[in-house]
Amino acid sequence: MKDFDTAALDCLAALADAQGFERAAQRLAITQSAVSQRLRTLEAQVGQPLVVRSRPLRLTEAGKVLLRFARQMQALRVDVARELGGRVSPQSRLAIAVNADSLATWVLPALDGWVQQGLREGYGLELVVDDQDFTHDSLRQGAVLGCVSTVSEALQGCRVEPLGVMRYVAVASPGFLATQLPDSLHAGNFADTPFLVFNRKDDNQSQWVAQAFGVRAPRLRERFVPSSEAYVTAAVRGWGVGVAPEIQVRPFIAAGTLVPIRPDVSVDVTLYWHQWQLQGGSALLDRIGQSLARGARLALGQ
Incomplete structure (x- = not known):
């Protein structure tokens, strides 16, 4: 299979985030026709549909696989830009899923140092909230790169670390x-x-x-x-x-x-941290996991 065009992958990620062509075009600062063209190119390359053109727009199973890849590529690009001292895209952010009770108690203090550094360096964070038994679905579907979950078993290609009770x-x-x-x-x-x-x-x-x-x-x-x-x-x-x-x-x-x-x-x-193991590793994603593990130990007393 040929290498995927990064602009087309970014387009797919924008469609997943915006759940529509108009808002995806606004997010990418391009026209709707350009969004459609990039998506068609990607679908032709894969040989199957990647989105269901409904309201709101939904990704097919193949689309979810490519979305996961797109998220991982975005994370790696942020890491490379930081290491080279280059400009990080304003759209660059790492998405993780957390449960609402953890968010209301220990997650924000745990991530504060990471977020403050991100404000200085230009990269961002997106917190996707769901029940702790269901955040793992967001990871499996490629919507996020890491999650706080009650699931103890790691997906293939992921690693898992216990956080506490x-x-x-x-x-x-x-x-x-x-x-x-x-x-x-x-x-x-x-x-x-x-x-x-x-x-x-x-x-x-x-x-x-x-x-x-x-x-x-x-x-x-x-x-x-x-x-x-x-x-x-x-x-x-x-x-x-x-x-x-x-x-x-x-x-x-x-x-x-x-x-x-x-x-x-x-x-x-019992809560666990899951994250995708990216090729070559992601310093930013690793730091998120380390920050959450440290914060959970302090807050949960374990």
């Missing part, structure tokens, strides 16, 4: 406990008690109830709050019982605005 505990506000659970939360009333849930992928609450009361596949009254910070705020306001990261609710428990429920029960989620 994020412990989830059940909490509620003193007012909620006084009015809704005067006799405490127990096996006889959990089904009628509102539980805060991040989104439909989130099953920490069910896992906690299953452990606490020995119930298989419990059905809960769910109140969805799809933001880590807002989730804790909702618990403080008395919207329901929350199952949240212990490191996130620790100051609220100390202040008395949240009360732990069954402190002997927790949901322990």
